[in-house]
Amino acid sequence: MPPIGIYIHIPFCRSKCGYCDFYSLTREDLRETYVERVIDEILTYQGKGITADTLFIGGGTPSLLTVPEVERLVVACQRVFSLSGEITMEANPDSVSPDYLTSIRKSGINRISFGAQSGVDRELKALGRRHNVAQIEKAVYWAREAGFQNLSLDIMLGVPYQTAESLMTTLDFMMDLQPEHLSCYLLKVEEGTPFYSMHIESLCADEDRVADFYLQTVETLQNSGYPQYEISNFSKIGYKSQHNLKYWRCEEYLGFGAAAHSFWEGKRFYHSPSVENYLSFPNFAVIPDGEGGGIEEQIFLRLRLREGLNLSLLPDKEWGNRILKQSEKHRSNGLMELQGQSLSFTPKGFLVSNRILAEFLSN
Numbered sequence: 001m002p003p004i005g006i007y008i009h010i011p012f013c014r015s016k017c018g019y020c021d022f023y024s025l026t027r028e029d030l031r032e033t034y035v036e037r038v039i040d041e042i043l044t045y046q047g048k049g050i051t052a053d054t055l056f057i058g059g060g061t062p063s064l065l066t067v068p069e070v071e072r073l074v075v076a077c078q079r080v081f082s083l084s085g086e087i088t089m090e091a092n093p094d095s096v097s098p099d100y101l102t103s104i105r106k107s108g109i110n111r112i113s114f115g116a117q118s119g120v121d122r123e124l125k126a127l128g129r130r131h132n133v134a135q136i137e138k139a140v141y142w143a144r145e146a147g148f149q150n151l152s153l154d155i156m157l158g159v160p161y162q163t164a165e166s167l168m169t170t171l172d173f174m175m176d177l178q179p180e181h182l183s184c185y186l187l188k189v190e191e192g193t194p195f196y197s198m199h200i201e202s203l204c205a206d207e208d209r210v211a212d213f214y215l216q217t218v219e220t221l222q223n224s225g226y227p228q229y230e231i232s233n234f235s236k237i238g239y240k241s242q243h244n245l246k247y248w249r250c251e252e253y254l255g256f257g258a259a260a261h262s263f264w265e266g267k268r269f270y271h272s273p274s275v276e277n278y279l280s281f282p283n284f285a286v287i288p289d290g291e292g293g294g295i296e297e298q299i300f301l302r303l304r305l306r307e308g309l310n311l312s313l314l315p316d317k318e319w320g321n322r323i324l325k326q327s328e329k330h331r332s333n334g335l336m337e338l339q340g341q342s343l344s345f346t347p348k349g350f351l352v353s354n355r356i357l358a359e360f361l362s363n
Contacts, residue, residue, distance in 0.1 A: 003053035003085070005246040005253035006077055008038060009260040010062040011275060014095070017128045018194040019187060023259035023273035024060045030275055035069045038256050041284045042076045045254070052077065052254075053085035054243035057109075063091035067100065071107040078108070086111055086150070086242040093139035094131035101146035112143050113152040113183075118159060119173030126160035126203065133173065140177045150239060152181035157217060158210035159187050160203035167213050171220050180239035184217050185232050186210060211351050218347040231304050231350045248301045250293050258285070268292035295319055296361050303357060308344025323360050330356055 011024045012031050055077050057070075065073075070089070077083040088111040089104065101112070116136045118124050124132060131139075136153075143151055153174050157167065174182060187204065189195045205213065218228055226234040230248060233241065246253050255262045259273035271278055272285035295316055302309040311320035327343055330336040335349030335356065345353050 001049065001051070002251070003051045004081075004264070005054040005056065005243050005251070006052045006081060006083065007243070007253060007255040007260055008055070008057045008073060009255065009257035009271075010057060010059040010065060011258050012064050013059070013061045014064065015128070015130060016194075018198065018200070019127065019189065021190040021193050022060070025275065028064060030279070031064070032069070033279060034257070034275060035065065035072065037279050037284070039072060039076045041256050042073075042080050046080045050081055050254075052081035052083050054246065055083055055087045056243040057089040059090055061092050061095060062089050063095040063100070067103040067107065070104050070109065074108040088113055088152075088241070088243060090115065091139070092129075092131060093135045096139050096142065098142045098145060101142050101148070105146045105148060110148070111150040111152070112148050113154065113181075114139055114143075116153040116174065117156045118162075119170035120162075120166050122161055123159050123166065123170075127156065136173075137177065140179070150181070151179045152183060152241070153177065153179045155182060155184045155217075157184055157186050157213045158204055160200060162205060162213065164209075164213065164216060167216060168220070171217065175221075175224050175226075181233070181235040181241060182221060182226055183233050184214075184221075186214065214351060215347055227306075228347065229306050231345075231353065245305075248304050250298050250301050261289075263292045266291060266293055299323070299360060300357055303343070303345060303353065306344055308339075308342045310342050312341040326360055 009023075012028050013024045013026055016024060016026055055074070057073065074083070074087065087109050089109045090113045092115050114136065117127055117129055119133055119136070121132050140151065140153075155170060155174060189200055204210070221234045222228060225236055227237075228234050229240050230244070233244070235241070250263075252264050253262060254264055255270070258271050258275045258278040261270040262268065268289040268291070269286050270289055272281070272287060274285065277285040295314060298314070299309060299319075309323075311324055314320045323343065324338075327336050327338070330349065331338060334346060335352065336343060336345055345356075349356070
């Protein structure tokens with residue numbers, strides 16, 4: 001049995017960003033009880049012979065955990081899953097200190113991902129972020145001093161007030177910090193978020209300009225030693241996110257905590273997005289979500305990667321032949337490319353990939 005990935009969701013935040021539609025809440029009184037409940041769930045897999053080579057602690061704001069809480073989570077995963085390899089924790093730049101970063105590094109966290117988002121203070125304020133540009137720089141410096149040699153920064157594209165010039169300021173700032181990895185996401189205003197009711201789009205660039213921002217980002221990072229390996233992710237050579245690659249390659253993983261998703265033994269399931277349910281339900285509020293890993297999922301997920309989809313490895317050759325034929329017009333338009341048997345999107349193609357994927361999967 002190949003090693004799996006482990007994801008732990010920490011849903012606590014000091015404040016809720018206006019664009020966020022992930023499950024999180026702004027109360028910390030349940031945090032300690034919640035961590036113990038997560039450990040209880042992890043222990044249900046003890047003795048099953050499952051090993052893991054990645055752990056990702058996401059949120060929310062995982063850096064609101066105390067050092068002992070981080071240590072207990074890591075130790076539980078090591079004990080149950082013989083955990084080794086890439087161990088990532090997300091953090092906000094305003095919620096860390098030199099001592100905290102040194103301590104979590106000693107606890108086993110070897111990769112840190114900061115939600116930086118922008119290198120322009122006006123944009124950070126518009127996003128409702130609690131940190132400023134100076135705090136990003138300070139947090140990265142502290143992380144390096146603490147011994148982190150694998151560091152990722154998040155950037156948002158299409159945010160309020162962003163222009164091509166301010167985006168270049170952000171990219172230059174982030175690259176000057178020399179992270180090993182960058183994740184660059186397009187701002188998406190989801191129904192039900194404060195940004196949706198505020199009609200924040202009036203402060204943002206239009207769709208065509210945001211598409212230009214994306215292509216500007218891809219080209220700039222590519223030319224600066226950060227080749228794109230997934231629709232939103234870029235890294236120096238040897239620093240792709242090993243945990244997230246499991247999702248995109250349709251490999252197995254187990255998620256723990258409220259709202260966490262799993263793909264295990266051919267089944268998909270997830271936990272209720274409610275800390276209260278997670279704490280009180282006898283089965284940790286697990287909800288079945290059907291079969292997983294089928295051809296359609298493999299096509300959808302693998303085509304998020306620049307390495308693309310190897311058509312010869314699809315279990316059904318008819319699927320491969322049909323997609324190859326359907327892709328001809330997109331290849332001629334510069335939206336896709338074929339190298340050997342691997343079909344992939346170009347950066348320009350990623351911008352319309354949802355429409356093309358819908359076309360592939362509708363026939």
